[in-house]
Amino acid sequence: MSDSLRESQESPDEGDIHEMHDPIAREFERPEDGYQPIPLTLIFLFFALVGWGGWYLGAYSGDWRVDVFYPGDRATAAAEAQKESSGGTSPEELATLGKRVYAQCAACHQQNGKGVAGNFPPLDGTEWVTGPPQTLIRILLHGLEGPIQVAGNEYNAQMPAWGGQLSDRQIAAVLTYIRSAWSNQAGPVKPAQVESLRKESADRSASWTASELKSLESGQ
């Protein structure tokens, strides 16, 4: 739009067409776009900023874990895991640690160990929990699938494997805990037992089935 045009839009001489004090007539045209290029330095600056963002995201991701809350917490979490993997092995110490580890089982087997009818078998008063420790250790290390008879009911689902996430001491601890919690009164499990069974089944990747475990038991 030429400058003279702008003038005339603003000029009071237009009064014969519009009432000159009518604000609508006094306006400039609708706003338009200019097409100046984006300065190159700005583009570089923005790329640098995005680069920083990527670095920061990686550096403060907390390994994308849900249980790391502040920077440096990762070290705390690692130290915690270290402490849980090495430390006292008395039944009392194991039971205390086991109660904490059990938080990870409670989602399925429930805090009271009664499970969820039809889906997750109970741990309270079952022959599996109070039976031979080897069977229990195997279940924990590699998981369990297929039909299983627990406390008179049949279940058929998938119990995840824990061997990859829990250390020998943590597995011994949680088993010691569930064997003595609620109405259970079976003896403790030792980290050394877990260690030797872990070695023995090192090349196994499939979950156990109840019948496999039963035949192993009768073989021993």
Added chain:
Amino acid sequence: MGDSETDLERDAQSRKAIDASARLPVVFMMASGVFWLLFGTVLAFIASFKLHSPWFLADQAWLTFGRVRPAHLNTMIYGWASMTGIGVLLWLQARLSRVRVPLRKSLIAVGVVWNFAVLAGTVAILAGGSTSVEWLEFPPWVAAILGALFVVVMAASVLTFVRRNVEHVYVSQWYLFGAVFWFPFLYIAGNLVIHGTGASGVAEATANWWYAHNVLGIWFTPIGLAAAYYFIPKVIGRPIHSYYLSLLGFWTLALFYNWAGTHHLIGGPIPLWVQTVGIVASMMMFIPVITVAINHHMTMVGHFDKLEYSPTLRFIVFGAMSYTLVSVQGSLTALRVVNETTHFTHYTIAHAHLGMYAFVTMVLFGSMYYILPRLTGREWSSGPLIRAHFWTTGLGMVLYWVGLTIGGWIQGQMLKNPDIAFIEIVQTTLPYLWSRSFAAALMSVGHFIFAYLVGRMLYEWATDRGKDRLPPMLGGDQ
């Protein structure tokens, strides 16, 4: 451009027709907005005064801080800023699309019901029925009504756009369309997730700040920026500096803003990465902010003298500069080193007002100074009063921000030191809280002046008076 005289004539005629169609719904929205502005101002003043003088109005349960303060927030957000914002949005879209405002009767009905909904929600809060979820204190049934009304506004906006008579879609349209699509979704989703069973505990807090931050980010900000992008070039009569910068600014805002909300939870019991995502997104906001700032500034260059006579330009430029300032401050505040001092202090309150007031509210004032004379065919009645409105609100805001930012920073430093008794910290903040009330008084004066100006204009319009007054701040287009 040969036939310029008749072109101009035709343009002015089409503007007239559009404005005639916008008249009732837009004036109704804006007048309601001004009512809620006054209402919210009174609540704000009571809340502010209680912070340094706790005895003030302390014997009535409904006047306690815990009720007055959320009532203030909600009337300002859903009453003043949303209603006025919708008025600005409808007018801008009609003007930019060159079509009449559609669904006029429904929109007026929306305005009427909206007022009752905000009133009911506010009464509920004052009566003790707040949901205690920040920015969503209205009871869920009020939220359901507002959600439905938002959908009607959205429909009107889509219809306007679909019927448009222009080929080139100007940048303000993108922002308005963004606001109108993002916000109803945000509002409905936020309410469902938070008041429903979707999120509880830590997840609810995360959803809460996702919502609250986005109310500003993808509702008021796009409306404010759309207005700035429209009125700056419109008033000075010059094209916007760069279409490419407009593009970059819009899309990076769309990409990053939505992620930034979790910076409100830094140091809280939410996973580190969720906080980090919020921090990074906040820092990335530098991109749209710098882009928009350059675009606006380069458009203004050489025209700053027009601030003298155009109230629209004054308020809008103040708002646009505040947008840059509040965004830069926000990005930096998201950094952990800053946040560990400022979190849980008055600093945050100052920051929030820099956004909602210095940016959004000032832009809305500026827009109304332009739009209302066109809708009523009346000029503003007094230049000195417009100036008084500008200086009381402008200076009040500056004082508010400076006082609480400094006071909040000191408060944060003291809070980090476990050897300092809590009461000592409270006492240290007292002078800053007084400066806040003083600033509130200044801004309140401005609001009453503005309400008088609007009221007088509407009165003259209703009684068919004041037609041949000249523009109050002489010098050209306003």
